Amino acid sequence: MAEDEAPDGIRQKLVDTKQRWAREGRLLTGEHAPPEQRLPPSQRLVRDWPVLDLGVQPAVAEETFRLDVEGLVERPVTLDWRWLMELEQAERVNDIHCVTQWSRYDNRWGGIAVSTLLELVRPKSQARFVEFGAYDGYTTNLSLEDFARPENILAHSWEGERLTRQHGGPLRVVVPHLYFWKSTKWVKRITFLAQNKPGFWEQRGYHDRGDPWMEERYG
Numbered sequence: 602m603a604e605d606e607a608p609d610g611i612r613q614k615l616v617d618t619k620q621r622w623a624r625e626g627r628l629l630t631g632e633h634a635p636p637e638q639r640l641p642p643s644q645r646l647v648r649d650w651p652v653l654d655l656g657v658q659p660a661v662a663e664e665t666f667r668l669d670v671e672g673l674v675e676r677p678v679t680l681d682w683r684w685l686m687e688l689e690q691a692e693r694v695n696d697i698h699c700v701t702q703w704s705r706y707d708n709r710w711g712g713i714a715v716s717t718l719l720e721l722v723r724p725k726s727q728a729r730f731v732e733f734g735a736y737d738g739y740t741t742n743l744s745l746e747d748f749a750r751p752e753n754i755l756a757h758s759w760e761g762e763r764l765t766r767q768h769g770g771p772l773r774v775v776v777p778h779l780y781f782w783k784s785t786k787w788v789k790r791i792t793f794l795a796q797n798k799p800g801f802w803e804q805r806g807y808h809d810r811g812d813p814w815m816e817e818r819y820g
């Protein structure tokens with residue numbers, strides 16, 4: 602698949618709309634807010650949990666699930682479900698901020714802390730960026746610094762239950778300090794890189810970093 606080609610089966614109309622928003626700078630107020638302000642600018646609080654994806658929700662059974670962690674690491678691994686469950690289990694409670702302007706407070710995640718994954722694979726000193734791949738063909742990118750934050754988790758559970766397929770189960774990434782498009786559902790691959798590699802939305806006009814308090818929606 603070519604780098605900027607869309608994955609199969611996605612809802613192109615939905616992608617076109619969001620891409621147009623980026624071009625037009627929709628939803629932007631130009632406000633900034635200090636991180637102490639819990640609700641970032643132009644966000645509204647919701648109590649339900651909206652589902653957002655490209656229109657494909659891949660069914661991945663725990664038995665066939667594999668996560669490849671590769672690239673500039675001392676120890677590349679392919680984690681199967683059993684291995685994941687043998688790693689130290691962690692919990693994190695944090696807020697979600699989606700670029701489509703909803704935020705949701707106090708989500709309790711269970712899974713493997715990103716710090717645990719980093720200890721296992723040991724990124725080489727040249728590794729400065731991370732690219733994520735998913736079972737639906739989605740990709741996104743982070744700096745290693747943003748990925749290594751202590752609140753980040755590879756989540757298999759939410760509020761004590763297994764994460765549902767619609768929210769990215771069996772395993773998703775959760776990076777709460779950035780807009781939620783940076784949090785890959787149905788994660789399949791984590792690649793450590795020396796250079797930045799923009800992902801699906803980043804190639805379509807969305808910001809490279811996506812800090813909600815700086816309103817880094819588009820870029």
Ligand SMILES: Nc1nc2c(c(=O)[nH]1)N[C@H]1C(S)=C(S)[C@@H](COP(=O)(O)O)O[C@H]1N2
Nearest residue numbers: 652653654655735739768781782784785786
């Ligand atoms: N694999 C994959 N991950 C993804 C997406 C996607 O389409 N595919 N959408 C992103 C976007 S834009 C958002 S807002 C969140 C939505 O997660 P949720 O459906 O659990 O709320 O997932 C992010 N991760």
Ligand SMILES: [Mo]
Nearest residue numbers: 653699700782
């Ligand atoms: Mo989103």
